[in-house]
Amino acid sequence: xxxxxQGAAEPQVAVLLLTRPIRTMTGLTLTDDALGVLRTAxxxxxxxxxAFRSVFAFLVGTVLREASIGPTFADRNLGGIHxxxxxxxxxxxxxxxxxxxxLSIVDHDQEFEFGLDVLVRGLERRLATGG
Numbered sequence: 001x002x003x004x005x006q007g008a009a010e011p012q013v014a015v016l017l018l019t020r021p022i023r024t025m026t027g028l029t030l031t032d033d034a035l036g037v038l039r040t041a042x043x044x045x046x047x048x049x050x051a052f053r054s055v056f057a058f059l060v061g062t063v064l065r066e067a068s069i070g071p072t073f074a075d076r077n078l079g080g081i082h083x084x085x086x087x088x089x090x091x092x093x094x095x096x097x098x099x100x101x102x103l104s105i106v107d108h109d110q111e112f113e114f115g116l117d118v119l120v121r122g123l124e125r126r127l128a129t130g131g
Contacts, residue, residue: 042127051123058119066108 022028031052038048088096096103 062112
């Protein structure tokens with residue numbers, strides 16, 4: 001079983017590992033290194049913390065979503081939303097209807113690349129504009 005399959009088999013392991021507070025010097029050293037990279041890039045102390053937490057939250061959310069923990073319209077067979085089209089249409093959820101196909105399929109790699117691109121471009125824009 002690959003790593004992705006292992007996470008899917010025991011999704012609560014991801015929650016346990018990703019939501020524990022950092023209490024070790026190793027964890028703090030990694031945090032210090034990440035903050036140092038952000039400071040060197042031009043972020044002030046507070047903005048470096050905000051950027052670090054934003055990147056970390058994105059990564060944790062990505063891992064949790066891959067472990068099938070979190071909001072999605074796709075179930076294990078990646079088609080759960082199709083069974084609800086009538087209900088969704090009757091409720092007047094036009095944006096969900098228009099996006100039903102995309103909501104029913106999860107491409108973790110493509111969504112990770114998209115999210116990472118949005119995050120990096122946003123951080124670059126903040127640096128370029130000074131905030």
